[in-house]
Amino acid sequence: MKNIKLRIVYLILCSALLLFALFMLAVNLIIPAHFVREAKKALISEAQYQNRTIPYTDDEFFFDDGWNDTEGHFLTPSIVFLELDNANQSSGWNRDAYRLEKKLLEYCKGRELSLNQCYTFKTDRHHLIFMSVQEEQDDWEKPYAYIMYIDIGPITRYIVTLNWAFFAVLLAISSVMCLLGFRFGRDIEKEAERQQTFFQNASHELKTPLMAIQGYAEGIQAGVMDTGGAAEVILAESDRMTELVDELLDISKIDMGRQRLTLSEMDVRELLYDSIRAVEPAAAASGITIAPDFPEEPVMVSCDDTQLRRAVTNILSNGVRYARSQLCLTCRANKHHVTIRIQDDGDGIAEEDIPHIFDRFYMGRSGKSGIGLALTKEIIHLHKGTIRAYNGDSGAVFEISIPVSR
Structure with missing residues (x-):
């Protein structure tokens, strides 16, 4: 290519x-x-x-x-x-x-x-x-x-005269087409390079848990490793690999235009509470408290609750990983949009990482890579919404905006 x-x-x-x-x-x-x-x-x-x-x-x-x-x-x-x-x-x-x-x-x-x-x-x-x-x-x-x-x-x-006129018109059209073709070809090359990088990184991410599973399985077979501890690691790595495969399949469906949303009217506050409950065990284990701040009246949106809950949960899990003690989750609505804001009190996002934070398998300052945030961005876009990341007064801020129900 x-x-x-x-x-x-x-x-x-x-x-x-x-x-x-x-x-x-x-x-x-x-x-x-x-x-x-x-x-x-x-x-x-x-x-x-x-x-x-x-x-x-x-x-x-x-x-x-x-x-x-x-x-x-x-x-x-x-x-x-x-x-x-x-x-x-x-x-x-x-x-x-x-x-x-x-x-x-x-x-x-x-x-x-x-x-x-x-x-x-x-x-x-x-x-x-x-x-x-x-x-x-x-x-x-x-x-x-x-x-x-x-x-x-x-x-x-x-x-x-017709020869010169036609030559001038053809030259102008050819110049424009060459410019457009050059840009189009460059986009194809970038997309091909991105796909190649994506598959390389996906292979690397899948190889890591597979190697762990293989190592512990060989230790059990040789009788040099505790069966209970090894089984626990094998199960954890299997869950990690299953989650990664599911994310790869989902983002592949989105790229192919085969991901369909099942839209329904729901109170977005209920969805946010469900996401909080999904990450509470990990947050409690790390000593992180999650502080919700929602309106008293219902905030109705038309969304695929499963997919949108998954997107919010991905960001909350990311916040739990980097927060020191607290994670704030707010929800505000106006006539046109619902804004969901998630902020941690960690060190924030490195400035050079902010433009690439939603790239697939991008490895930032922390040295970790994945497609969780990339999948989150695609899900938000399917809902005709936007998502952005920036540094607040303390820690990183992720802000989601989706249209309200009419």
């Missing part, structure tokens, strides 16, 4: 280049070739009409390539007639046109041009499709010769 961001950028650039190449092919080859064909059709149609080889009627007529027309070709109004006998005055009113026609005549001079056949003549700004035509006059007059041409140069110049 390395260099994903670069791969995405390369893929975007290659796609942009391919798209630009296809556009260049269509605009610079296919479209000009199409207009050349249409110009030739217009000239042939006009020559046939001038020579009276076709009647000027509304009846449909067909060419060999299947093209047909009923009212003339759409390029017919663009046809210019250049009289060979009076070429110097044919376009005297327009100096640019006069120069162009002079160049065309010089190009034709000395070349044997077949009548009624289309030819191509190009300059820097012009692209002419022309035809030499000769009309038969009365018997006593010589044939009337002239050149018909259509200048598709404006179209080709417009195509060049």
Whole structure:
């Protein structure tokens, strides 16, 4: 999963280049070739009409390539007639046109041009499709010769403008997509790295109780360890491993979006009292007192009582571990949110640990790691609430905010 961001950028650039190449092919080859064909059709149609080889009627007529027309070709109004006998005055009113026609005549001079056949003549700004035509006059007059041409140069110049415009738009879009792709790839790499770290840490956490269980079991087998004491350690480590596995399964369900909340209306004070009773034995063993401070009136919330109780219990257990003598648990409500605040009187959280306190298996100053607080954060987020940790006047403070029932 390395260099994903670069791969995405390369893929975007290659796609942009391919798209630009296809556009260049269509605009610079296919479209000009199409207009050349249409110009030739217009000239042939006009020559046939001038020579009276076709009647000027509304009846449909067909060419060999299947093209047909009923009212003339759409390029017919663009046809210019250049009289060979009076070429110097044919376009005297327009100096640019006069120069162009002079160049065309010089190009034709000395070349044997077949009548009624289309030819191509190009300059820097012009692209002419022309035809030499000769009309038969009365018997006593010589044939009337002239050149018909259509200048598709404006179209080709417009195509060049389209090339630059498309290139600018494609460059802008590709730059934005490369930036987004780079950020997206970087997020994928970070997530892959986080998952790898998660599995490494999970393996390490599971290995610790397994090694303890294996060691004491081998001691019992060898007869060098007291059976009662060893069994007590084995049971404690088994409970620890079971709890860790349950947390891993729960957080995996949350990541996969498979954790569903069973919401019900309940008084959050009852939930908090249940959490206090869950940690009272550990608190009493450590000489820690838990001081609840709740409103007298009910505080109703819509929640999954099992999951929310688990989240609060995790924080209380964490507080019991670090408190010196007391753990304060308060609950306050307003029109929009219920705020649960848990504060211990310990040493507080190291400043460098506060931004990572809810990271999975983050090892802080105490040297302990786990996913209890990470699971707590995910449960609170499932309830559309927030949780934060900071240092108060004395000890660490964890503050939970969840919406009240409407």
